Amino acid sequence: MTDLDAALAAAGPTGLKERIAAELAAVRERSLAYTDADDDMLVRQHSLLMSPLVWDLAHVGNYEELWVLREVGGIEPLRPEIDHLYDAFKYPRKDRPSLPLLDPAEARKYISGVRGRVLDVLDRVDLTAPDPLRSGGYVFGLVLQHEHQHDETMLATLQLSRRPGLVRDGELPPGRPAADPEVHIPAGVFTMGTDTVAWAYDNERPAHRLYLPGYRIDRHPVTNGAYLEFVEDGGYRDPRWWLPQGWEWVERNGVEAPLFWTRDGDVWWRVRFGREEPVPPEEPVQHVSWYEADAYARWAGKRLPTEAEWEKACGGRTYPWGEADPGHHGRWANLGHRAARPAPAGAFPDGASPYGVEQLIGDVWEWTDSWFQPYPGYRCFPYEEYSKVFFGETHRVLRGGSWATHPSAVRTTFRNWDYPFRRQIFAGFRCARSEE
Numbered sequence: 001m002t003d004l005d006a007a008l009a010a011a012g013p014t015g016l017k018e019r020i021a022a023e024l025a026a027v028r029e030r031s032l033a034y035t036d037a038d039d040d041m042l043v044r045q046h047s048l049l050m051s052p053l054v055w056d057l058a059h060v061g062n063y064e065e066l067w068v069l070r071e072v073g074g075i076e077p078l079r080p081e082i083d084h085l086y087d088a089f090k091y092p093r094k095d096r097p098s099l100p101l102l103d104p105a106e107a108r109k110y111i112s113g114v115r116g117r118v119l120d121v122l123d124r125v126d127l128t129a130p131d132p133l134r135s136g137g138y139v140f141g142l143v144l145q146h147e148h149q150h151d152e153t154m155l156a157t158l159q160l161s162r163r164p165g166l167v168r169d170g171e172l173p174p175g176r177p178a179a180d181p182e183v184h185i186p187a188g189v190f191t192m193g194t195d196t197v198a199w200a201y202d203n204e205r206p207a208h209r210l211y212l213p214g215y216r217i218d219r220h221p222v223t224n225g226a227y228l229e230f231v232e233d234g235g236y237r238d239p240r241w242w243l244p245q246g247w248e249w250v251e252r253n254g255v256e257a258p259l260f261w262t263r264d265g266d267v268w269w270r271v272r273f274g275r276e277e278p279v280p281p282e283e284p285v286q287h288v289s290w291y292e293a294d295a296y297a298r299w300a301g302k303r304l305p306t307e308a309e310w311e312k313a314c315g316g317r318t319y320p321w322g323e324a325d326p327g328h329h330g331r332w333a334n335l336g337h338r339a340a341r342p343a344p345a346g347a348f349p350d351g352a353s354p355y356g357v358e359q360l361i362g363d364v365w366e367w368t369d370s371w372f373q374p375y376p377g378y379r380c381f382p383y384e385e386y387s388k389v390f391f392g393e394t395h396r397v398l399r400g401g402s403w404a405t406h407p408s409a410v411r412t413t414f415r416n417w418d419y420p421f422r423r424q425i426f427a428g429f430r431c432a433r434s435e436e
């Protein structure tokens, strides 16, 4: 049980309701901040990979309506004619701008109407009911995490738009070099996944025991400076480092550096939320695909960790530093958009796992070698389209959350997944090695 779970249990149903109401207000404030722009900015498609921002905005309200109002509250649909527009499985993202979507003013009105009724349902629902959607407020955890995930998607869209002045930045602690850049994790059995984290998704369950041989894992995520050595060494021109599909991807797209990087003479620059700046060497690399992460690891004489190796390196806790909810504390990790970038390597010694592995949570999502597959004993809940339809050898698992991930939407058991060629997400990686 985490501190958060313990606090919720101790607070009883009333305290839990207050906490949920506060979290709902905070996530909505965030969504409205990311869509505080002119209508053209919100309805335009900035990349074929992404929805218009106004789609994400109405979609979070529609999802909240489906799950809290209809499923739990038993309330009739507010606007049944728009449901199909906001069904994420109905139309691909590239087609969404041509749909008759709610305009920004209508979208804001719709989601605020939904939210008012959601607070009424929260007021009257029994959070101690045995029904798994009501119990412990699971359905509210579902919509809260969903909205935070879309907020992170909106940040990726804002980055792709290359428009300056829309995303705030902030301060981060300084980095610190590691005396030993790798950490040894001894062979042995550990528990992967969870049965106890209150708002964990179906794909994080059930907890199961797993034996891993000994291995070494990087103490910090791979930095821009380290990644630049691969670039300067001709890494993108040498098929030896790439899997065949990765090499084909490099050649077809003419890839020669992480997304948003450009070279000017000897200096590499990047665009970050519409501002150009030199690439900071001590910051974890982001906007690389799984193919790039995999190629770098091979060039470095290493490999990507499996997701089991990544999770074991966290030391069997809800967070690497223990059970304390990262909440509003900045001591342990760079989460929740404190600044609009990853923190330099070594910035969070207090957030280290018991093994001494740092920055596992926050900064950048970390690509792992693993395909997104169900755990033994997996049971789909509450719907197939959250995880089940994505299982198989199509998506690679990412772990740990990024600087853009909210503390309520990440933990050491949390699993994210994407295609191996995706680069617009805030993803980097660390390497591992088997022991001889």
Ligand SMILES: [Fe+2]
Residues within 6 Å of the ligand: 059, 063, 088, 146, 150
């Ligand atoms: Fe969604």
